[in-house]
Amino acid sequence: MIREKFSKLLDGQSKQLKTLGIYTGVVLLIFSIIIPFMGKGLFVKETAKKNESPLTSVMGQANSMKEERSTVTGIVLQESQDKPKTMPAPPKAKEEAEVKAPVQTQTREVNAVSNIKDITWPVKGEVIQEVGLSYSKTFSDYRYHNGIDIKVKRGTEAGAALEGKIGKVETTKSEGLKVSIDHGDGWQSVYAHLEDVFVKTGDVVKKGQSIGIVGQPGLNEVMEGPHLHYSLLKDGKVVNPRDYLPKGEP
The missing domain is CATH 2.70.70.10 (Glucose Permease (Domain IIA))
Structure with a gap:
């Protein structure tokens, strides 16, 4: 009597375990199929991000520097146009006199014919x-x-x-x-x-x-x-x- 009850109990639990095992297997199978595709998509996105971001960063910095250079050049050109032109100072009168009148030694000339x-x-x-x-x-x-x-x-x-x-x-x-x-x-x-x-x-x-x-x-x-x-x-x-x-x- 007892043995029959115990046997029935084991059979019921065995069916439940089988059902649970089947559900567990199905879930694992689904995850095993979905997860690789999800990981591949993430990997592709990360790779594209890594490959694209340095180039994008460099191009951005270059454009920024170009804009800054253009701005500075414009300021300098504007200042050079606004700044009045000055003529170089003329040489000092003393220096000019030295160039035009070099030192000369004066010598008294002898008479053409001495008596x-x-x-x-x-x-x-x-x-x-x-x-x-x-x-x-x-x-x-x-x-x-x-x-x-x-x-x-x-x-x-x-x-x-x-x-x-x-x-x-x-x-x-x-x-x-x-x-x-x-x-x-x-x-x-x-x-x-x-x-x-x-x-x-x-x-x-x-x-x-x-x-x-x-x-x-x-x-x-x-x-x-x-x-x-x-x-x-x-x-x-x-x-x-x-x-x-x-x-x-x-």
Whole structure:
């Protein structure tokens, strides 16, 4: 009796379990079919969103920057048009004067022709050697002498015999330090055996103006002792200064 009731109870529960299992299986089957499609749709939407959003963002930023640049350019152009034009300041008067008037050195020009009759002695002293063939104490023989030697103390100042322009200031072993002066019209005078000079090439000197001091003579006349070797030339040829200098000893 009891066994039959229990058996009926088990059969009823078994039917209910079967029914529940069938419903559960159907529901799971439906979800297994629907969920993949739902997930695929979400995945596609997310992917599209990821793919599209960076490009859209960049394009948006570019458009924004373009608009800002256009706005700034417009402001700058407007300001440049509204701003009055100014001319650059003219150069200072001092600078302009320096450009237009460069510094120039003024030199007094020598007369075109100096009057040879105005010639004077360059130093005062005894004439110990004349122009022409004469005996040389240095070489102990006779040889041509192209000027006159005027004996003076060492340190004596020598003056220009005539007004003129300094041609050369040079030093040689044979004549020591010497100065040449151009007097114009082919006249030239030379002063040798100097120790120091007070002039330079291009200077204009007056008659009697000091041009240097006498020192020890060069090798050609070293045995003569301190003296001024004075030469006078006309058109490059040696002439005798005695023919033009004041007569007598200086």
